[in-house]
Amino acid sequence: MKPKMMDKLGSFFAFFCALLSVLITIFILVFIFFKGIRTFTVDKISIFHFLFSANWNMENQNGQAGALAFLLGSISVSLLALLLSLPLSLGLSVFTAEISRKIGENFLQPVVEMFAGIPSVVYGWMGLSILVPIIRKSFGGTGFSLLAGGIVLGIMIFPTITSISVDTLKALPRDLREASLALGATRWQTIKHVLLPAALPGILTGVVLGLARAFGEALAVQMVIGNSVRIPDSLINPVHTLTSILTMEMGNTTWGTLWNDALWSIALLLLMISLFFIGLIRFFAKRRVFR
């Protein structure tokens, strides 16, 4: 084959791939949108009720599709996970990028990558077998709780936040450190006042990616949070999340019923939240000063 011909074939192939991925995305968006709004257009449930009622009672004739308990459950478990993993991730990334690159790169980074590679069902199973009994013995309740979900998710998202923060910190130009040290700042002052602020947009990108992962994770959370339809009111009480209601109930509903439609609406809600997160990441990426 002639090089020119190869070129054309190659560029056609690349264009085809790009087009395909865009098309698939659009199809998914459109499909979930039209399935998701059926609850409001066909079944006449008001959006207000869907978003602000925690009454999820689908087995009766007049189903009540209030998703508030799941939405609040997802938000609280993700924020708790972030709260637990952020200090760990920041400390680890500062250590790896600024304090000891040698230990960081040879030892810590492989360990962090290993955490990212463990399948979520393994985290869930470990949480169910180890974490839940520990929480039950030390804090009371049944152990199946918001806290258990937060800890499991925290462990799952910390590799994401850590590796992005490390990359951002490492990508900062040498000049910044040298200028700061030349002004007489200590290493701690340099990290605190120069490097962390400069890396903030990148770290925030990591945080949002971590949050998005926490929001979308289904299996591991479902195994440890107890799945009780209630507004989260205590760390040791069970909650339900948007993803766990989907995995629990989708197999038991039939196409076209209010119940099924309401689950699609929850899927639409999840999709919109993740689109929001993607928007946030793009926003932060634009703000990045140093690449």
Added chain:
Amino acid sequence: MPKKKIATIIALCLVGALILSACSGREKQGEKQNVSGTIIAAGSTAMQPLVEEAANQFMAKNPGIQVQVQGGGSGTGLKLVSDGTVQIGNSDVPAEDKLDKEKAKELIPHKVCVVGFAVIVNPAVKVDNLTKDQLIGIFTGKITNWKEVGGDDLKIVVINRPAGSGTRATFTKYALDGREETQGMALTQDSSGTVKKAVADTPGAISYIALSYVDSSVKVVKLDGVEPSKENIVEGKYPVWSYEYMYTKGEAAGVVKTFIDYMLGDEVKPIIEKLGYIPIGDMKVTR
């Protein structure tokens, strides 16, 4: 030039893949004409182990027929068979409970076997027997401590199956007389396996699972003094059991009929008994 070489190799691979896929497509078509093709049975996870094992035995005897068994839940099974996506929909619940009346009418049930459900508690719970009223009280949240039903001073932890699960529907209907839990009171676990683990690990826990899943890690409770044994179910003394159905759209025909007849025949009976289900032929009562 190595680049050119790589490009050529990729191009060759693509062409090869195209040819191969074209060939395999043709082969499949040929198979369909020659023998009889593929049956897909999807739905109830409670039935899945039984159908899988029976299908393997069936395929060994009928090499021309391919039976694929999938899970997905009773609702999914009924939906798929009603759409015509699969030939057989497995379900723990009658189609009328899940589908519109018109759609349910098109489906024909084949009762494969009976499955019984046991109320199970954490092994440390000292209660051996519960009356129906006590059970209803516990699952609706009126009774919250084991001492109210003759046990130790221990909080009752109710573990439920997700709403819509076939197991839960059967339990609610025949053990609780249709009474539902108060929202937000119980924990929910998705599968029989996790329910069993949660009950075995959590002090004061109570739940229900199919008899085929019961083992020594949990304690089985009598209901109104009746043990959930095969004999008691067959005699009609123990009420919490349901049929396992295979649904077809319209009368089963061709290979599907062959397979369903096989499922209902004597050859599958040993598998049904081995896995802890009860053959239809043994039942002395009907529903």
